[in-house]
């Protein structure tokens with residue numbers, strides 16, 4: 001818990017820290033990589049650094065955590081940390097690295113805030129940092145030990161057994177284990193980090209959702225090539241889609257991720273757009289393999305049917321499930337060759353379909369898509385706690401809370 005001594009100091013300095021925290025985060029990363037360039041070889045994602053999204057995510061998480069502590073100093077808001085801890089574990093973050101990050105962060109704070117950082121202010125923020133760090137280290141220790149690994153041993157080599165060109169821009173990789181060790185199980189909806197050596201010699205990790213249930217031998221994931229208008233093409237997705245062939249060996253982490261299928265027996269509604277179908281395909285594959293009778297509704301939006309990656313696998317799993325239905329939205333409407341319950345034109349509108357009462361919702365797709373579906377669901381009376389979402393990048397939603405702390409957003 002936050003001490004009585006630090007609480008008023010954090011409360012008083014939170015606005016100025018929140019205001020400057022993106023600048024602090026920028027300086028922090030510049031300092032961190034200046035002193036520890038090895039962190040850019042296999043641990044940090046340099047695409048997120050170039051875009052600035054990781055800086056915003058880090059800043060947002062610290063501000064949200066500190067605000068929650070000021071509101072309730074007795075309670076460390078651990079629920080805010082699960083996503084971060086899973087991401088850290090998928091990259092093999094170690095307890096010792098928290099010292100390194102601490103030192104770089106506090107140097108950046110002093111750099112940006114100057115004389116405002118009195119010894120009292122420094123001590124109060126130090127306390128917040130270590131509350132957050134110990135909470136994260138504890139969750140991460142639990143994640144590593146549940147899988148019987150250490151941070152250094154989350155990585156394994158897998159051989160590409162199959163490569164399927166799903167659509168013009170999406171390739172599915174099916175990889176097979178390369179030794180006799182047991183394949184650790186995944187929970188439905190989890191992802192792996194895939195670590196690749198880039199042409200400049202540096203290794204770069206990226207996360208990819210598992211798109212098929214475990215069979216004890218293989219993992220499957222699907223990669224959408226990132227083409228950016230005017231900006232560099234995505235480096236890892238392009239390398240995977242263009243260069244990686246059957247027989248090649250890839251390095252994958254164990255599966256992690258906190259957006260997993262709700263197993264309380266409630267109906268489940270999946271709402272995805274584009275490559276956001278990936279975690280849904282994984283969850284549907286698990287449900288189909290388990291012969292689930294849960295009421296399942298799959299809602300998917302895409303440019304057209306030819307762009308809908310994994311459509312045959314998804315439609316096959318929906319057909320195998322006793323109580324499942326699927327609706328698709330294509331930009332220009334049209335017909336579907338899949339056994340769907342409805343084809344709609346344009347953007348997904350959840351009020352065009354009957355949704356089961358009391359359902360758990362899972363969203364995945366571009367942020368504007370998820371924001372619009374989530375707002376429509378909340379307007380329709382779905383409680384915020386029943387809506388989970390997976391973001392295919394650093395989670396910037398927490399950062400939104402700094403400027404707009406609504407009660408329902410905090411409940412997420």
Ligand SMILES: Cc1cc2nc3c(=O)[nH]c(=O)nc-3n(C[C@H](O)[C@H](O)[C@H](O)COP(=O)(O)OP(=O)(O)OC[C@H]3O[C@@H](n4cnc5c(N)ncnc54)[C@H](O)[C@@H]3O)c2cc1C
Pocket residue numbers: 045046047048050051191206207208209210221222223224225226228231232233234235236237238257275278279390391392393394
């Ligand atoms: C939990 C999770 C699950 C995911 N699951 C999937 C999945 O199942 N399938 C999938 O396809 N993806 C998935 N992703 C996304 C994936 O991890 C990668 O982010 C994606 O493949 C892009 O990586 P990249 O290396 O190709 O792009 P990057 O090289 O990282 O580029 C990303 C963006 O940054 C821009 N950029 C890069 N360098 C610069 C620069 N110097 N200046 C300006 N802009 C720059 C690029 O133009 C691009 O828009 C997931 C992500 C997460 C976090």
Ligand code: HEM
Pocket residue numbers: 039043044045048049054057058061062083084087088091093094097098099101129132133136393394395396
């Ligand atoms: C209290 C300390 C820390 C906080 C608050 C923190 C916070 C965060 C946040 C918010 C994210 C983004 C999660 C997401 O939405 O995907 C993240 C990712 C990450 N963190 Fe930490 N972190 C801390 C410590 C560390 C340490 C010690 C390391 C080790 C070097 C580390 C390495 C990383 C890496 C490599 C990522 C992924 C970056 C990316 O993909 O761009 N973090 N962290």
